[in-house]
Amino acid sequence: MKNNTKRIIGFAINDFNRNKGISIATIFVLTITIMLVTGLFFFQGIAGYLTAQIQNKIDITAYFVDGTQEQDILNVKDEIIKMSPNIKNVEYVSKDQALATFSAKHKDDAVLGQALQEVGNNPFLPSLNITTNSDPAQYAQVANILQTSDFSKLIDKVDYSQKKDTIEEIYSITSNITIFGIILGIILILVAILVVFNTIKLAIENSKEEINTMKTVGASNQFIRGPFIIQGVIYGIISFVICFLLSGIFALILSSKVEVILPGFSLFGFFLTNWWIFVLIQLGFGIGVGVISALIVVKKHLEI
Amino acid sequence: MIKFNNVTKIYSQSTVVLQDISFEIKEGEFVSVVGKSGVGKTTLTRLILGLEAPTSGEIYFKGENLNTADPAKIQEIRRKIGCIYQDYKLLPKKTVYENVAYIMQVEGKENEEIDREVPKVLEIIGLGGKINNFPDQLSGGEKQRLAIARALVNNPEIIIADEPTGNLDPYNTYEVISLLQKINKAGKTIILATHDREIINKLGKRVVTLENGKIIRDEQAGKFII
Ligand SMILES: Nc1ncnc2c1ncn2[C@@H]1O[C@H](COP(=O)(O)OP(=O)(O)OP(=O)(O)O)[C@@H](O)[C@H]1O
Ligand SMILES: [Mg+2]
Numbered sequence: 001m002k003n004n005t006k007r008i009i010g011f012a013i014n015d016f017n018r019n020k021g022i023s024i025a026t027i028f029v030l031t032i033t034i035m036l037v038t039g040l041f042f043f044q045g046i047a048g049y050l051t052a053q054i055q056n057k058i059d060i061t062a063y064f065v066d067g068t069q070e071q072d073i074l075n076v077k078d079e080i081i082k083m084s085p086n087i088k089n090v091e092y093v094s095k096d097q098a099l100a101t102f103s104a105k106h107k108d109d110a111v112l113g114q115a116l117q118e119v120g121n122n123p124f125l126p127s128l129n130i131t132t133n134s135d136p137a138q139y140a141q142v143a144n145i146l147q148t149s150d151f152s153k154l155i156d157k158v159d160y161s162q163k164k165d166t167i168e169e170i171y172s173i174t175s176n177i178t179i180f181g182i183i184l185g186i187i188l189i190l191v192a193i194l195v196v197f198n199t200i201k202l203a204i205e206n207s208k209e210e211i212n213t214m215k216t217v218g219a220s221n222q223f224i225r226g227p228f229i230i231q232g233v234i235y236g237i238i239s240f241v242i243c244f245l246l247s248g249i250f251a252l253i254l255s256s257k258v259e260v261i262l263p264g265f266s267l268f269g270f271f272l273t274n275w276w277i278f279v280l281i282q283l284g285f286g287i288g289v290g291v292i293s294a295l296i297v298v299k300k301h302l303e304i
Numbered sequence: 305m306i307k308f309n310n311v312t313k314i315y316s317q318s319t320v321v322l323q324d325i326s327f328e329i330k331e332g333e334f335v336s337v338v339g340k341s342g343v344g345k346t347t348l349t350r351l352i353l354g355l356e357a358p359t360s361g362e363i364y365f366k367g368e369n370l371n372t373a374d375p376a377k378i379q380e381i382r383r384k385i386g387c388i389y390q391d392y393k394l395l396p397k398k399t400v401y402e403n404v405a406y407i408m409q410v411e412g413k414e415n416e417e418i419d420r421e422v423p424k425v426l427e428i429i430g431l432g433g434k435i436n437n438f439p440d441q442l443s444g445g446e447k448q449r450l451a452i453a454r455a456l457v458n459n460p461e462i463i464i465a466d467e468p469t470g471n472l473d474p475y476n477t478y479e480v481i482s483l484l485q486k487i488n489k490a491g492k493t494i495i496l497a498t499h500d501r502e503i504i505n506k507l508g509k510r511v512v513t514l515e516n517g518k519i520i521r522d523e524q525a526g527k528f529i530i
Contacts, residue, residue, distance in 0.1 A: 213393040218382030219410045
């Protein structure tokens with residue numbers, strides 16, 4: 001048995017070396033397929049980042065008129081939560097907190113500090129920071145509550161109109177990207193199917209007689225199938241190594257360019273933190289396609 | 305050892321190759337199967353190897369009905385038979401040495417034995433100088449001799465030789481036939497399909513003559529008469 005395994009691996013390595021043309025062609029198509037899958041994973045990472053960004057961005061700040069009682073504001077807060085139950089977060093920021101935050105943020109700015117001192121009293125208004133769950137409908141609902149409820153007279157101004165445009169813009173961008181992703185995914189699957197078929201075809205043309213002969217001299221199915229499967233594994237591993245290195249290099253090179261478009265998102269950082277997922281996807285896909293195509297080819301010819 | 309029981313083989317409606325054939329081959333026999341080209345000699349050997357199934361009738365190998373034997377059993381039977389195919393059936397991606405070694409590896413033989421036996425048999429058959437050639441780097445006669453070496457290397461109980469001398473010169477033909485005779489003397493069963501009149505007449509062994517899908521003659525110490 002041990003001898004057999006050794007022989008099967010030996011046959012596989014020999015066949016691999018002797019059919020360099022086919023080996024290289026197979027690795028090439030397999031590499032492209034895996035790169036497409038990898039691309040989709042990168043894309044998913046970027047989309048995930050964008051979504052998170054939007055979720056943080058869609059918020060509304062309601063400033064209350066100076067001198068509004070804290071209890072009144074907290075009532076408004078409860079009201080909003082009651083009317084829009086799955087809202088992500090409503091945070092009360094008092095006059096003093098607003099001043100403290102501002103001072104902390106600009107503590108190095110002497111001019112601003114002086115200006116504040118000259119004003120004398122606290123110029124900030126108490127406010128409610130409302131974070132929606134990135135659903136535009138919910139966003140509209142909250143805006144509506146703030147404008148039309150009985151407590152709207154307590155509100156000095158609502159800060160959302162400027163953001164509205166950006167929010168809608170980001171939404172259209174992400175939905176466009178999603179459509180793009182779906183199209184890419186379809187192309188990807190088509191390519192993958194083509195690759196598998198191509199691999200099968202090449203192998204069939206090459207090994208039909210051979211499998212036949214092995215069968216007629218009484219080789220067991222395992223003995224015949226083994227080398228083809230091991231070859232599939234070899235194709236998968238080599239393609240994986242190539243793809244893994246390529247993804248790392250691409251991520252490194254494109255990282256700075258992507259950061260210009262998406263501030264705060266590091267492509268290479270994404271690669272580094274998720275390296276084991278890359279290994280899993282690329283190795284799994286490579287070996288999977290390699291072995292399954294080998295199985296299909298041999299199965300077809302073993303039936304005599 | 306091998307028994308045909310009312311075997312009929314029809315490839316398609318129009319080509320009836322064997323028709324209701326019954327005969328038996330005993331252990332240690334040297335049987336020649338003769339007949340015109342296309343009469344069904346190769347088909348007969350393929351039936352014994354389980355590479356074709358009879359349209360009707362049964363074939364027994366050592367009492368095992370090939371119709372009902374499972375694939376693993378059939379493969380075991382094939383390993384017991386050394387077969388020289390008319391179309392050689394060499395492994396194109398393996399060298400001369402590897403082609404012969406493969407047969408032993410299939411049998412699960414140890415490496416030491418393989419390293420010992422393969423060069424020996426290649427030497428006997430006159431391919432000692434070509435062990436690293438691939439089949440497509442061999443002449444027709446060399447391919448045939450490689451096919452013979454492969455059939456002999458496992459020291460099988462039965463050798464089926466389908467036209468083993470078709471591509472050989474008279475000297476090599478003589479060598480191969482006397483080799484088969486020697487193996488037969490050692491107690492092995494030989495089935496030889498040929499249309500070489502001279503070989504048959506010289507052998508003086510059992511001859512089964514096929515014609516039109518029937519066995520028209522089956523004689524011990526037969527002659528080639530068609
Ligand atoms: N796979 C097949 N499908 C259909 N017909 C076949 C097949 N194999 C053989 N035949 C037909 O069966 C007949 C017998 O063929 P076979 O190869 O057994 O002849 P043979 O006696 O070995 O001839 P030769 O002396 O030329 O080798 C031929 O007419 C051939 O055309
Ligand atoms: Mg024939």
